[in-house]
Amino acid sequence: MTTNSKPARKRRRLLKEQVSPSSSGGKRSRKSSPSSRGSGINKKTRRDSQSPGQGAERPPKFALKTMTPADTYAQEPGDGSTWRHFGIMVQRYSSQSLGFPNYTPARIENKDIYARWDPCEYLDLLDTRPWEAMWENRVDTLVFFCYRDLTPDMIRGLSWIINFMERWMREYWERGHWVTMTIVFYFRQDPRFLALTEKRQKEVLNLFNDRKARSTAFNKAKEELICKLRKLHGYDDEIWFEAGLWVVPENPCDWIWRHPAQQISLQDRLEELDILEPARTQWATRSSDTCFLEVAPSDLRDQVLTKHERAENRLPEPTPASASDVACR
Secondary structure, three states, rough: OOOOOOOOOOOOOOOOOOOEEEEEEOOOOOOOOOOOOOOOOOOOOOEEEOOOOOOOOOHHHHHOOOOOOHOOOOOOOOOOOOEEEEEEEEEEEEEEEEEOOOOOOOOHHHHHHHHHHHHHHHHHHOOHHHHHHHHHHOEOOOOOOOOHHOHHHHHHHHHHHHHHHHOHHHHHHHOOOOOOOOOOOHHHHHHHHOOOOHHHHHHHHHHHHHHOOOOOOOOHHHHHHHHHOOOOOOOHHHHHHHHOOOOOOOOOOOOOOOOHOOOOOHHHHHHHHHHHHHHHOOOOOOOOOOHOOOOHHHHOOOOOHHHHHOOEEEEOOOHHHOOOOOOOO
Protein backbone atom coordinates (compact mmCIF):
# COMPACT_ATOMS: atom_id res chain seq x y z
CA MET A 1 0.00 0.00 0.00
CA THR A 2 1.40 3.40 -0.94
CA THR A 3 1.59 6.29 1.44
CA ASN A 4 2.06 10.01 0.97
CA SER A 5 3.63 10.59 4.35
CA LYS A 6 7.04 12.18 4.34
CA PRO A 7 9.83 11.59 6.87
CA ALA A 8 10.18 14.31 9.49
CA ARG A 9 12.77 16.87 8.56
CA LYS A 10 15.72 16.86 10.90
CA ARG A 11 16.86 20.11 12.47
CA ARG A 12 19.83 21.43 10.62
CA ARG A 13 22.92 22.19 12.69
CA LEU A 14 25.36 24.78 11.46
CA LEU A 15 28.38 23.45 13.30
CA LYS A 16 29.39 19.96 14.35
CA GLU A 17 29.66 18.82 17.94
CA GLN A 18 32.26 20.72 19.98
CA VAL A 19 34.86 18.77 21.89
CA SER A 20 33.82 20.49 25.09
CA PRO A 21 31.35 18.68 27.36
CA SER A 22 27.68 19.14 26.50
CA SER A 23 24.48 18.87 28.43
CA SER A 24 21.09 17.84 27.14
CA GLY A 25 19.12 19.51 29.88
CA GLY A 26 21.09 22.56 30.85
CA LYS A 27 19.13 25.59 31.97
CA ARG A 28 20.11 29.18 32.42
CA SER A 29 18.29 31.29 34.90
CA ARG A 30 16.59 34.43 33.70
CA LYS A 31 15.21 37.34 35.65
CA SER A 32 11.53 37.90 35.08
CA SER A 33 9.26 40.76 35.89
CA PRO A 34 6.10 40.31 37.96
CA SER A 35 4.07 40.98 34.82
CA SER A 36 1.38 38.40 34.24
CA ARG A 37 1.62 36.27 31.15
CA GLY A 38 -0.70 37.17 28.32
CA SER A 39 -3.21 34.76 26.88
CA GLY A 40 -0.80 33.85 24.10
CA ILE A 41 0.29 35.33 20.82
CA ASN A 42 -2.32 37.56 19.24
CA LYS A 43 -3.39 35.98 15.96
CA LYS A 44 -4.12 39.31 14.27
CA THR A 45 -1.59 40.27 11.63
CA ARG A 46 -2.10 44.00 11.38
CA ARG A 47 0.86 46.34 11.52
CA ASP A 48 1.57 47.89 14.94
CA SER A 49 1.57 51.65 14.46
CA GLN A 50 3.61 52.18 17.66
CA SER A 51 6.64 50.31 16.38
CA PRO A 52 9.59 52.68 15.83
CA GLY A 53 11.50 52.87 12.59
CA GLN A 54 9.12 50.76 10.51
CA GLY A 55 8.69 53.17 7.63
CA ALA A 56 7.57 50.73 4.94
CA GLU A 57 4.19 49.04 4.90
CA ARG A 58 4.81 45.42 5.76
CA PRO A 59 3.31 42.57 3.73
CA PRO A 60 1.25 40.07 5.80
CA LYS A 61 4.21 37.69 6.13
CA PHE A 62 6.18 40.31 8.06
CA ALA A 63 3.34 42.13 9.83
CA LEU A 64 3.96 42.97 13.48
CA LYS A 65 1.37 41.83 15.97
CA THR A 66 0.12 44.15 18.66
CA MET A 67 2.32 43.94 21.74
CA THR A 68 0.90 42.01 24.71
CA PRO A 69 2.13 41.72 28.33
CA ALA A 70 3.79 38.41 27.42
CA ASP A 71 6.10 40.29 25.04
CA THR A 72 7.66 42.30 27.87
CA TYR A 73 9.42 39.60 29.88
CA ALA A 74 11.19 36.25 29.66
CA GLN A 75 9.50 33.33 31.38
CA GLU A 76 11.54 31.04 33.58
CA PRO A 77 11.83 27.66 31.83
CA GLY A 78 9.89 24.97 33.66
CA ASP A 79 9.43 21.25 33.25
CA GLY A 80 7.44 21.66 30.05
CA SER A 81 8.89 21.33 26.58
CA THR A 82 8.16 24.96 25.65
CA TRP A 83 7.89 28.36 27.29
CA ARG A 84 7.71 31.98 26.16
CA HIS A 85 10.67 34.30 25.86
CA PHE A 86 9.57 37.90 25.31
CA GLY A 87 6.38 36.53 23.79
CA ILE A 88 8.10 34.05 21.45
CA MET A 89 7.56 30.35 22.09
CA VAL A 90 10.92 28.63 22.53
CA GLN A 91 12.08 25.06 23.11
CA ARG A 92 15.29 23.36 24.15
CA TYR A 93 17.80 21.95 21.72
CA SER A 94 18.21 18.19 22.00
CA SER A 95 21.68 18.96 23.36
CA GLN A 96 23.84 22.01 23.97
CA SER A 97 27.37 22.68 25.18
CA LEU A 98 27.50 22.95 28.95
CA GLY A 99 26.87 26.44 30.30
CA PHE A 100 25.47 28.00 27.12
CA PRO A 101 21.86 29.18 26.66
CA ASN A 102 19.74 26.26 25.54
CA TYR A 103 16.63 27.55 23.80
CA THR A 104 15.58 28.23 20.23
CA PRO A 105 12.37 29.60 18.68
CA ALA A 106 9.74 27.03 17.79
CA ARG A 107 9.21 26.85 14.04
CA ILE A 108 5.65 28.10 14.34
CA GLU A 109 7.13 31.39 15.59
CA ASN A 110 9.13 32.11 12.42
CA LYS A 111 6.58 34.63 11.22
CA ASP A 112 6.85 36.70 14.41
CA ILE A 113 10.64 36.36 14.49
CA TYR A 114 10.86 37.72 10.94
CA ALA A 115 8.50 40.57 11.83
CA ARG A 116 10.86 41.74 14.59
CA TRP A 117 13.93 41.52 12.37
CA ASP A 118 15.33 44.93 11.44
CA PRO A 119 18.41 44.64 9.19
CA CYS A 120 19.19 48.37 9.27
CA GLU A 121 19.28 48.43 13.06
CA TYR A 122 21.31 45.23 13.17
CA LEU A 123 23.87 46.58 10.71
CA ASP A 124 24.23 49.70 12.86
CA LEU A 125 24.96 47.44 15.83
CA LEU A 126 27.58 45.52 13.85
CA ASP A 127 29.31 48.83 13.13
CA THR A 128 30.12 49.08 16.85
CA ARG A 129 32.09 45.80 16.54
CA PRO A 130 30.90 44.26 19.84
CA TRP A 131 33.20 41.28 19.34
CA GLU A 132 36.18 43.55 19.97
CA ALA A 133 34.85 44.42 23.44
CA MET A 134 34.38 40.69 24.02
CA TRP A 135 38.02 40.15 23.10
CA GLU A 136 39.35 42.99 25.24
CA ASN A 137 37.44 41.83 28.34
CA ARG A 138 38.14 38.11 27.98
CA VAL A 139 39.60 35.98 30.75
CA ASP A 140 43.33 36.25 30.04
CA THR A 141 44.81 33.75 32.51
CA LEU A 142 44.60 30.06 33.21
CA VAL A 143 42.10 29.31 35.97
CA PHE A 144 42.48 25.61 36.73
CA PHE A 145 45.87 24.56 35.34
CA CYS A 146 49.41 25.88 35.73
CA TYR A 147 51.91 25.83 32.91
CA ARG A 148 53.95 23.33 34.91
CA ASP A 149 51.00 20.92 34.59
CA LEU A 150 51.03 21.09 30.78
CA THR A 151 53.29 19.39 28.27
CA PRO A 152 55.43 21.54 25.94
CA ASP A 153 53.18 20.44 23.06
CA MET A 154 50.05 21.53 24.91
CA ILE A 155 51.60 24.89 25.77
CA ARG A 156 52.20 25.36 22.06
CA GLY A 157 48.58 24.37 21.47
CA LEU A 158 47.40 27.21 23.71
CA SER A 159 48.95 29.66 21.26
CA TRP A 160 47.06 28.00 18.41
CA ILE A 161 43.79 28.43 20.30
CA ILE A 162 44.46 32.09 21.14
CA ASN A 163 45.36 32.85 17.53
CA PHE A 164 42.18 31.12 16.38
CA MET A 165 40.08 33.09 18.87
CA GLU A 166 41.43 36.41 17.66
CA ARG A 167 41.12 35.50 14.00
CA TRP A 168 37.47 34.44 14.39
CA MET A 169 36.26 36.67 17.21
CA ARG A 170 33.37 38.03 15.15
CA GLU A 171 32.13 34.55 14.29
CA TYR A 172 32.31 33.57 17.98
CA TRP A 173 30.20 36.61 18.85
CA GLU A 174 27.66 35.88 16.11
CA ARG A 175 27.26 32.28 17.24
CA GLY A 176 26.70 33.51 20.79
CA HIS A 177 24.16 36.08 19.55
CA TRP A 178 22.43 34.18 16.76
CA VAL A 179 19.82 36.27 14.98
CA THR A 180 17.22 34.69 12.72
CA MET A 181 17.58 36.57 9.45
CA THR A 182 15.47 36.68 6.33
CA ILE A 183 15.86 38.38 2.98
CA VAL A 184 13.35 41.19 3.42
CA PHE A 185 12.73 42.72 0.01
CA TYR A 186 10.00 45.03 1.30
CA PHE A 187 12.76 46.99 3.06
CA ARG A 188 13.73 48.36 -0.33
CA GLN A 189 10.83 50.81 0.10
CA ASP A 190 11.72 51.76 3.69
CA PRO A 191 12.71 55.46 3.92
CA ARG A 192 15.70 54.50 6.05
CA PHE A 193 16.89 52.08 3.39
CA LEU A 194 16.35 54.56 0.56
CA ALA A 195 18.40 57.17 2.44
CA LEU A 196 21.44 54.87 2.55
CA THR A 197 24.30 54.99 0.10
CA GLU A 198 24.39 52.29 -2.56
CA LYS A 199 27.26 50.58 -0.74
CA ARG A 200 25.33 50.56 2.51
CA GLN A 201 22.23 49.19 0.82
CA LYS A 202 24.27 46.28 -0.52
CA GLU A 203 25.57 45.60 3.00
CA VAL A 204 22.01 45.44 4.32
CA LEU A 205 20.85 43.09 1.56
CA ASN A 206 23.93 40.88 1.95
CA LEU A 207 23.73 40.36 5.73
CA PHE A 208 22.40 36.81 5.46
CA ASN A 209 24.76 35.54 2.76
CA ASP A 210 27.77 37.22 4.34
CA ARG A 211 27.21 35.55 7.70
CA LYS A 212 26.48 32.21 6.07
CA ALA A 213 29.78 32.25 4.15
CA ARG A 214 31.82 33.24 7.19
CA SER A 215 30.06 30.69 9.39
CA THR A 216 30.93 27.92 6.95
CA ALA A 217 34.58 28.98 6.90
CA PHE A 218 34.57 29.24 10.71
CA ASN A 219 33.24 25.72 11.05
CA LYS A 220 35.88 24.31 8.72
CA ALA A 221 38.70 26.13 10.51
CA LYS A 222 37.43 24.96 13.90
CA GLU A 223 37.44 21.32 12.81
CA GLU A 224 40.99 21.70 11.51
CA LEU A 225 42.11 23.21 14.82
CA ILE A 226 40.52 20.41 16.85
CA CYS A 227 42.22 17.78 14.68
CA LYS A 228 45.59 19.45 15.24
CA LEU A 229 45.07 19.73 19.00
CA ARG A 230 44.05 16.10 19.42
CA LYS A 231 47.37 15.01 17.95
CA LEU A 232 49.35 16.89 20.60
CA HIS A 233 51.04 14.97 23.39
CA GLY A 234 49.25 15.80 26.63
CA TYR A 235 46.02 17.09 25.08
CA ASP A 236 42.90 16.59 27.20
CA ASP A 237 39.36 17.81 26.56
CA GLU A 238 39.30 19.22 30.11
CA ILE A 239 41.40 22.13 28.88
CA TRP A 240 38.18 23.58 27.43
CA PHE A 241 36.89 24.27 30.93
CA GLU A 242 39.47 27.06 31.04
CA ALA A 243 37.36 30.20 30.82
CA GLY A 244 40.01 31.98 28.76
CA LEU A 245 39.81 29.41 25.95
CA TRP A 246 36.69 30.10 23.94
CA VAL A 247 34.31 27.24 23.23
CA VAL A 248 32.22 27.03 20.06
CA PRO A 249 28.78 26.03 21.38
CA GLU A 250 27.29 22.94 19.80
CA ASN A 251 24.21 24.93 18.76
CA PRO A 252 23.82 28.67 18.14
CA CYS A 253 22.72 30.75 21.11
CA ASP A 254 19.56 32.34 19.74
CA TRP A 255 18.97 36.00 20.47
CA ILE A 256 15.22 36.58 20.75
CA TRP A 257 14.53 40.20 19.85
CA ARG A 258 11.97 42.10 21.88
CA HIS A 259 8.85 43.59 20.33
CA PRO A 260 9.80 46.90 18.65
CA ALA A 261 6.91 48.68 20.37
CA GLN A 262 8.91 48.56 23.60
CA GLN A 263 11.23 51.11 22.02
CA ILE A 264 14.37 49.72 23.65
CA SER A 265 17.48 50.25 21.56
CA LEU A 266 19.22 47.17 20.21
CA GLN A 267 22.41 48.20 22.02
CA ASP A 268 20.59 48.33 25.38
CA ARG A 269 18.96 44.97 24.69
CA LEU A 270 22.37 43.48 23.90
CA GLU A 271 23.93 44.79 27.10
CA GLU A 272 21.11 43.37 29.20
CA LEU A 273 21.32 40.01 27.45
CA ASP A 274 25.07 39.70 27.96
CA ILE A 275 24.82 40.49 31.67
CA LEU A 276 22.12 37.87 32.20
CA GLU A 277 23.81 35.22 30.04
CA PRO A 278 27.58 35.89 30.11
CA ALA A 279 28.41 32.60 28.37
CA ARG A 280 27.36 34.36 25.16
CA THR A 281 30.44 36.58 25.46
CA GLN A 282 32.71 33.73 26.59
CA TRP A 283 32.46 35.21 30.13
CA ALA A 284 33.66 38.69 29.08
CA THR A 285 30.54 40.21 30.70
CA ARG A 286 30.79 38.15 33.89
CA SER A 287 29.95 39.82 37.19
CA SER A 288 32.16 37.32 39.03
CA ASP A 289 34.07 34.10 38.43
CA THR A 290 31.19 32.08 39.85
CA CYS A 291 29.42 31.91 36.49
CA PHE A 292 32.16 29.85 34.85
CA LEU A 293 33.36 28.04 37.97
CA GLU A 294 29.94 26.44 38.47
CA VAL A 295 30.13 24.94 34.97
CA ALA A 296 33.38 23.06 35.73
CA PRO A 297 33.43 19.63 37.40
CA SER A 298 34.11 19.51 41.13
CA ASP A 299 37.66 18.14 40.79
CA LEU A 300 38.66 21.18 38.74
CA ARG A 301 36.92 23.59 41.09
CA ASP A 302 38.94 22.08 43.94
CA GLN A 303 42.18 23.05 42.19
CA VAL A 304 41.18 26.56 41.09
CA LEU A 305 44.17 28.90 41.05
CA THR A 306 44.54 31.76 43.48
CA LYS A 307 44.70 35.34 42.24
CA HIS A 308 48.49 35.28 42.59
CA GLU A 309 48.79 31.97 40.73
CA ARG A 310 46.62 33.24 37.89
CA ALA A 311 48.86 36.27 37.48
CA GLU A 312 51.80 33.90 37.02
CA ASN A 313 49.94 31.82 34.43
CA ARG A 314 48.74 34.32 31.85
CA LEU A 315 47.57 33.03 28.52
CA PRO A 316 49.82 33.84 25.56
CA GLU A 317 49.25 36.88 23.39
CA PRO A 318 48.28 36.28 19.74
CA THR A 319 51.12 36.18 17.27
CA PRO A 320 51.66 39.08 14.84
CA ALA A 321 50.41 36.92 11.97
CA SER A 322 47.10 36.45 13.74
CA ALA A 323 46.86 40.15 14.50
CA SER A 324 47.34 41.01 10.84
CA ASP A 325 44.53 38.63 9.91
CA VAL A 326 42.16 40.46 12.24
CA ALA A 327 43.25 43.86 10.93
CA CYS A 328 42.12 42.80 7.46
CA ARG A 329 38.61 41.79 8.59
